[in-house]
Amino acid sequence: MIRVFSLAFIFLCCAVHGSAAAQHRGLNFNLLAAARNGSEASVRALLDQGASPNSRNRFGDTPLNLAARNGNLAMAGLLLERGASVNLQNLSRVSPLMSAAFNGHDVVVRLLLASKADPALTDLTRKTAMDYAAGNGHTECVRVLLDAGAQVNARYSNELTALMWASAFGHVDTVRFLLARGADATLRDNRGKTALMMATEEERPLVVAALREAGVSR
Numbered sequence: 001m002i003r004v005f006s007l008a009f010i011f012l013c014c015a016v017h018g019s020a021a022a023q024h025r026g027l028n029f030n031l032l033a034a035a036r037n038g039s040e041a042s043v044r045a046l047l048d049q050g051a052s053p054n055s056r057n058r059f060g061d062t063p064l065n066l067a068a069r070n071g072n073l074a075m076a077g078l079l080l081e082r083g084a085s086v087n088l089q090n091l092s093r094v095s096p097l098m099s100a101a102f103n104g105h106d107v108v109v110r111l112l113l114a115s116k117a118d119p120a121l122t123d124l125t126r127k128t129a130m131d132y133a134a135g136n137g138h139t140e141c142v143r144v145l146l147d148a149g150a151q152v153n154a155r156y157s158n159e160l161t162a163l164m165w166a167s168a169f170g171h172v173d174t175v176r177f178l179l180a181r182g183a184d185a186t187l188r189d190n191r192g193k194t195a196l197m198m199a200t201e202e203e204r205p206l207v208v209a210a211l212r213e214a215g216v217s218r
Contacts, residue, residue, distance in 0.1 A: 028055035035063035040075045053084040060090035068096035068112065071105035076112070086117045093123040101129035101145070104138035113148045126157035134162035134178070137171030142178065152181045159190040167195035167211065170204035175211065185216040194218060 031051040034042035043063065047053060056062055064084040067075040076096070080086060089095045097117040100108040109129070113119065119129050130150055133141035142162060146152055153161055163183040166174040175195075179185065185195050196216050199207040 027051035031055055031063055032057045032061075032066070035066040035075065035079075036070075038070055038072055038075070040072070040078065043075055044078060047078075047082050053079050053082045054088060056088075056090070060092070062088050062090070062096070064088070065090055065094070065096045065099050068105065068108050069099040069103055071100070071103060071108055073105075073107050073111060076108055080111070080115050086112055086115045087121060089121065089123070093121075095121050095123075095129070097121070097129045098123060098127070098132055101138065101141045102132040102136060104133075104136065104141055106138065106140035106144050109133075109141050109144045110148075113144065119145055119148065119150055122157070128156055130154070130162050131156050131160070131165055134165040134171070134174055135169050137166065137169065137174045139171075139174045139177050142166075142174060146181060152178060153184050153187060155187075159188070161187055161189075161195070163187075163195045164189060164193075164198055167204065167207050168198040168202050170199070170202065170207055172204075172206040172210050175207050176214075179210075179214050185211055185214065186218075 027046055027049055028051050031043060031046040032055055034046060054062055062084060064076060064079045064086070067079060087095055095117065097109065097112045097119060098121070100112060122128055130142065130145050133145060155161060161183065163175065163178045163185060166178060188194050196208065196211045196218060199211060
């Protein structure tokens, strides 16, 4: 009789635990959906109910990564206040800072950096937040990263600089900004190419003109 009672008690405990775990998974699933849809009120309510700020979807994205990607400053701030990990990367090793920089959300980039986001993190393609900001022509994101301490002539993967990224993709405003901040146009990547060479090869006439106006000859 005691053994039967013990087994019944164990089964009851397992059922209760399983139900609680399922409920928690449901909260996390709903939190990720709310973050993806940009519903700050729902995110707040779900966090209040016990959802994890570091829950992850099948791509490894956290609510903070989704908020950063969407440029949702208020939601990103809320998640950070509730314990979201600022440097937690997804399965492609994309961090919230990279997501914000890629999409040009400079105010979110500023918030994340103030919350100790690491600008040196790289994704699976070995790109950093600066690579994405410069390569996509998001000048304000580049400005925020530089103001936070990034070096204008820092070398990234394949010895590329921010100026090379901006030049190769034809972002003339970003090129001019980087030159004004002291970017060295004579630097070469691991293939021996300069920013001017890249702009010429990629047929970026506005960038070529801007570089030549700045006195760059090769």
